[in-house]
Amino acid sequence: MRLASAAARYSKYLRAGVFPATFSLASLAAAAARADGLPRPGQITFEEAVTPIAHEMHFFHNWVLLPIIVGITLFVFILLAYVLIRFNEAKNPVAAQTTHNSTLEVAWTVLPVMILVIIAIPSFRLLTHQLVVPTSDVTVKVTGKQWFWTYDYPKDQGGGFSFDSYLIPESDLKPGDIRQLSVDNEAVVPVGKVVHVLVTAADVIHSFTVPSFGIRIDAVPGRLNETWFKAEREGIYYGQCSKLCGKDHAFMPIAFRVVSPEQYSAWLASAAKKFASGGPESLRLATAGAPSAELH
Numbered sequence: 001m002r003l004a005s006a007a008a009r010y011s012k013y014l015r016a017g018v019f020p021a022t023f024s025l026a027s028l029a030a031a032a033a034r035a036d037g038l039p040r041p042g043q044i045t046f047e048e049a050v051t052p053i054a055h056e057m058h059f060f061h062n063w064v065l066l067p068i069i070v071g072i073t074l075f076v077f078i079l080l081a082y083v084l085i086r087f088n089e090a091k092n093p094v095a096a097q098t099t100h101n102s103t104l105e106v107a108w109t110v111l112p113v114m115i116l117v118i119i120a121i122p123s124f125r126l127l128t129h130q131l132v133v134p135t136s137d138v139t140v141k142v143t144g145k146q147w148f149w150t151y152d153y154p155k156d157q158g159g160g161f162s163f164d165s166y167l168i169p170e171s172d173l174k175p176g177d178i179r180q181l182s183v184d185n186e187a188v189v190p191v192g193k194v195v196h197v198l199v200t201a202a203d204v205i206h207s208f209t210v211p212s213f214g215i216r217i218d219a220v221p222g223r224l225n226e227t228w229f230k231a232e233r234e235g236i237y238y239g240q241c242s243k244l245c246g247k248d249h250a251f252m253p254i255a256f257r258v259v260s261p262e263q264y265s266a267w268l269a270s271a272a273k274k275f276a277s278g279g280p281e282s283l284r285l286a287t288a289g290a291p292s293a294e295l296h
């Protein structure tokens with residue numbers, strides 16, 4: 001049902017010639033059925049949230065920030081309209097000479113402070129949840145490069161390999177692939193597990209961003225940043241480099257395939273063979289209890 005209505009919506013854009021011909025309705029329907037985390041035509045809200053952090057971010061935006069900014073905007077609009085109507089030159093030819101009103105001055109200082117405190121409480125709580133990585137089940141190291149991503153899976157977790165992940169060029173797209181987002185090698189992670197992501201870069205500053213996971217962190221050469229996510233649903237979740245990093249900045253998407261723990265184990269085994277030559281044999285990454293000095 002959802003798919004049918006989505007397909008109907010997409011067909012409108014297709015007829016309008018918004019998409020190139022390669023972005024066919026069939027491939028869109030297949031993509032919509034398979035992948036959850038991608039931007040949709042006509043979308044004005046966030047991409048669907050599939051991690052606790054993303055849910056918290058959406059709640060913070062939808063139920064704290066949005067009501068407050070709508071309230072403030074309406075208040076200012078009504079105040080301006082009132083002043084225009086009540087105190088225009090025709091209605092009020094002689095202006096009052098009042099310059100001070102203590103009650104009013106205290107109110108317009110205290111009220112904004114209170115609004116900021118109301119925003120700060122959930123904001124700091126969310127920041128803490130983002131920054132404090134819970135005990136992780138899987139560690140993945142991501143390195144931003146001009147213009148692709150390299151994923152390292154540590155040996156002590158059944159990995160010991162690394163691989164490069166490149167955008168699939170438009171000429172090589174197969175049905176179900178998504179233009180500008182599908183990659184040749186997706187990063188695979190298990191569903192419902194805490195994934196600790198270590199992020200760095202090899203050349204210039206990139207930014208590792210997956211909207212559905214609610215993560216975005218700079219990839220800086222010579223520095224190891226960290227973030228985490230716990231995907232609640234299987235599917236493919238896309239992101240893009242979010243820091244201008246050179247001429248192909250727009251062509252280094254991020255793709256995470258979230259699978260069941262059994263599929264993950266099977267993938268680890270096959271990927272270890274497939275990428276055997278690519279990964280440093282001795283690669284080991286600490287997951288818990290690593291001194292923070294090593295991570296920052």
Ligand SMILES: [Cu+2]
Nearest residue numbers: 206207241245
């Ligand atoms: Cu980049």
